[in-house]
Amino acid sequence: MKLTKRNVYILLVIILTIAADQISKVIVRANVVGRTDFTPSERISLIGEYFVLMNVENTGAFLGMGSDLSPGLRIVLLLILPIIVLGYVLLHILKDKSLDNWTLFAFASIIGGGIANVYDRIAYGSVTDFLFIDLGGVFKTGIFNLADLSVTTGMVILLLVSFRKKKTA
Incomplete structure (x- = not known):
């Protein structure tokens, strides 16, 4: 891989995404009491009950789906398959010189977020989740x-870029 300005941009977005995620998880693991059954034992209000840290x-x-799969199937679906897909997407964006900066940023963000969560599964056997938003029932996240x-x-961003391209076509 040639170290062009474009490739440096891609790698920088991926690395910064991974770093921000991993640093935040280290802080949460060290400072917030947690559990593994989606019933957190400590809730820290960041903005009232609207934005909570746990x-x-x-x-x-996603939302714990697959946690009841057999260990072998979990390895295939949550480790091997994502690594293959992330590798393929990375090769695609490095080779396809026609992609604009927004598309590159979007794909690099997805790759960085995917790598960060795969790393957690390998290193810790689970992914640390810690943010929760509830805007009074109007909008609520897992x-x-x-x-x-990042993902x-x-x-x-990919959806918005796709719609923008369809309008101009």
Whole structure:
């Protein structure tokens, strides 16, 4: 891989995404009492009951889905498959020179968030989730982390870029 300005941009977004996620998780693991069954034992109000910090160790994927799978199936679906997909997407964005900066940022954010959560599964056997938003029942999230936020943000950006391209076509 040639170290072009474009490739440095991609790698920098991935590395910063992983770093922000891992630093936040180290802080949460060290300072917030947590549990593994999606019933956190400590809730720290950041903005009233609207934005809450807690510590939940998620052995599954999104919202704990897959946590009841057999260990072998969990390894395949939550480790091996994501590593293959993330590697493929990284190769794609490094090779496809036609992608604009927003698309590159979106894919790099998704890759960084994915790598950060895969790392947690390998290193700790679970993913640390710690943020929860409840806007009075109008909008409510599951418990998530910065890697999840990066993946979601990347997906939203890809959707917006896709709609923008369709309008101009």
